[in-house]
Amino acid sequence: DVVMTQSPLSLPVTLGQPASISCRSSQSLVYSDGNTYLTWFQQRPGQSPRRLIYKVSKWDSGVPDRFSGSGSGTDFTLKISRVEAEDVGVYYCMQGTHWPPTFGQGTKVEIK
Amino acid sequence: QVQLVASGGGVVQPGRSLRLPCAASGFPFSTYGIHWVRQAPGKGLEWVAVISFDGSNKNYADSVKGRFTISRDNSKNTVYLQMNSLRAEDTAVYYCVKDRRYCSSSNCNQFDYWGQGTLVTVSS
Numbered sequence: 001d002v003v004m005t006q007s008p009l010s011l012p013v014t015l016g017q018p019a020s021i022s023c024r025s026s027q028s029l030v031y032s033d034g035n036t037y038l039t040w041f042q043q044r045p046g047q048s049p050r051r052l053i054y055k056v057s058k059w060d061s062g063v064p065d066r067f068s069g070s071g072s073g074t075d076f077t078l079k080i081s082r083v084e085a086e087d088v089g090v091y092y093c094m095q096g097t098h099w100p101p102t103f104g105q106g107t108k109v110e111i112k
Numbered sequence: 113q114v115q116l117v118a119s120g121g122g123v124v125q126p127g128r129s130l131r132l133p134c135a136a137s138g139f140p141f142s143t144y145g146i147h148w149v150r151q152a153p154g155k156g157l158e159w160v161a162v163i164s165f166d167g168s169n170k171n172y173a174d175s176v177k178g179r180f181t182i183s184r185d186n187s188k189n190t191v192y193l194q195m196n197s198l199r200a201e202d203t204a205v206y207y208c209v210k211d212r213r214y215c216s217s218s219n220c221n222q223f224d225y226w227g228q229g230t231l232v233t234v235s236s
Contacts, residue, residue: 037221039221039222039223041157041223048207048226048227048228048229049157049207049226050226051223051224051225051226054222054224060224092156092157094157094223096220096221096222096223097221099171099218100159100171100173101159101221101223102159103156103157103158103159104156105156106156106157
């Protein structure tokens with residue numbers, strides 16, 4: 001199975017400051033159709049996960065534009081340009097290129 | 113809007129069985145693949161199983177293969193997860209997750225909408 005490694009696992013941030021989460025895969029995530037199926041999810045405390053970003057950098061409907069995804073091959077990043085209180089939670093990356101789909105360990109974002 | 117409501121969770125003894133239904137609404141259910149994903153208490157996400165839009169293709173994580181069965185009834189807009197021979201390590205919140213239209217299982221990789229989850233506790 002493809003191993004997804006996130007860092008850091010804990011990310012204390014100051015309100016209004018940027019934040020960045022790294023996700024690395026053990027194999028290239030470029031699929032045979034040319035797409036890269038790297039997805040980011042947000043899980044707020046006590047809630048179900050919510051998809052934020054798919055195919056590396058495409059926003060889901062309703063996702064604030066302070067969130068952005070980038071990367072290629074095996075290295076990917078989720079950035080929050082200015083952290084707000086509602087961004088507190090755990091963020092997971094997931095690859096859907098290779099079977100079975102696999103998730104990163106999660107990065108807990110909290111306010112300093 | 114899209115809704116996925118999982119139910120059927122509870123406390124069950126090791127070795128026993130449980131069936132989780134997931135009722136869907138707000139989208140043309142019979143044309144979409146559906147996953148089950150679980151999350152042990154305080155832990156991360158683990159993919160469990162997927163079923164194609166028409167039920168003809170299914171795939172399972174190695175950790176549940178041979179014990180769990182995913183099925184669907186498109187006339188009732190419901191997906192099921194039949195869990196047999198339950199173990200303590202199956203204790204988790206189980207989420208049903210909508211995927212893309214007409215995906216056949218191994219190309220179901222969107223995970224775009226998640227239900228609210230149901231807690232299964234396996235304990236004697």
